[in-house]
Amino acid sequence: MDQWAVKQDGNNKQSLTRKPSKQHIREEWVGRIFTTLCILFLIVTIVAMVYFVASRGLSTFFKNGVSIGDLLTGLKWAPEGEPALFGALPFIFGSFSTSLLAALIAAPLGCCAAIFMTQIMPGAGRRYMQPVIELLAGIPSVVYGFVGLSVIVPMLRNIFPGQGIGIAAGSLVLSVMILPTITTIATDALASLPSGLKEGSFALGATRWQTIYRIVIPTTLPALLTGVVLGMSRAFGEALAVQMVxxxxxxxxRSLFESASTLTSVITLSMGNTITGSAHNNALWSLALILLMMTFVFVFIVRFLERRNKR
Incomplete structure (x- = not known):
């Protein structure tokens, strides 16, 4: 049976409040304990992953005597040669170039699609276009890679000199893969914009397009950039689809249509062919550590943009 208590405030007014029963108290403590255990498990998992990758990756410098400068700025990768060379700059360049080009291609498309679905035709856009874009997020990476190898590479081979494989092909495949991420975040940002801003703009005589590029886009720009950064983070860590093209x-x-490599592709191709604890294996873990550090950088950028958006 519910228990009630009389509560008196500072103005000597009395009110009835329900006393929590023992069952409610027990359920609250169970919920707190379960939530705390989940948070602790998550923290321990993240710390363990970072420690494992860092301990393996730093072995290249402390155990095998490779300098950080040689790894980050070296141009030749020959881990089995005499002497062994561990120059990872070509892989770093490949990862950054494909991610940046993919973001440059997907960002305008995603933002325009979000504007169409929220500002121009919100009814039809949300009903037909948004499910199609969200469907792209569920397609496996190998399918993107196979489509890129079967469609994009032959198309580039017929238009531009070269074999079609290279930075351009990888960027086009990645741009399609990160398009759902950018579009979804941009759509949520534009949909959460207060309607009073647009109504005030219309009241002052602005057209719909003037309202969009003078009011809507500047107001939601930090959130739009957050979607672009998250898309770049997704592209930076992609392995299989890029590896195929x-x-x-x-x-x-020397051009966008020459073969290249990325950090993820060299790791996936070589990790299974190395001996644990060898210099080659440790160097691959160092490349994984670079990927992990870049993920943290992307997270910090996203957090900075979120704080700026709240202001």
């Missing part, structure tokens, strides 16, 4: 050549390409 980029050529996997360990050198810095």
């Amino acid at each position: 980029i050529g996997n050549a360990p050198h810095i390409p």
Whole structure:
């Protein structure tokens, strides 16, 4: 049976409040304990992953005597040669170039799609276009890679000189893969915009397009940039689809249509062929550590943009 208590405030007014029963108290403590255990498990998992990758990756410098400068700025990757060379700059260049180009291609498309679904035709856009874009997020990476190898690479081969594989092919495949991420975040940002801003703009005589590029886009720009950064983070860590169309050549390409390689592709291609604890294996873990550090950088950028958006 519910228990009630008389509560008196500072103005000597009395009110009835329900006393929590023992069952309610027990359920609250169970919920708190379960939530705390989940948070602790999550923290321990993240710390363990970072420690595991860092301990393996730093072995290249402390155990094998490779300098950080040689790894980050070296141009030649020959881990089995005499002497062994661990120059990861071509892979770093390949990862950054494909991610940046993919973001440059997908960002305008995603933002325009979000504007169409929220500002121009919200009814039809949300009903037909948004499910199609969200469907792209569920397609496996190998399917994107196979489509890129079967469609994009032959198309580039027929239009531009070269074999079609390279930075351009990888960027086009990645742009389609990160398009749902950018579009979804941009759509949520534009949909949460207060209607009073647009109504005030219309009341002052502005047209719909003037309202969009002078009011809507500047107001939601930090959130739009957050979607772009998250899309770049997704592209930076992609392995299989890029590996199928980029050529996997360990050198810095002179054009967008030459073979190249990324950090993820060299790790997936070589990790299974190395001996645990060898210099080659430790160097691959160092590349994984670079990927992990770049993920943290992307997270910090997103947090900075979120704080700026709240202001």
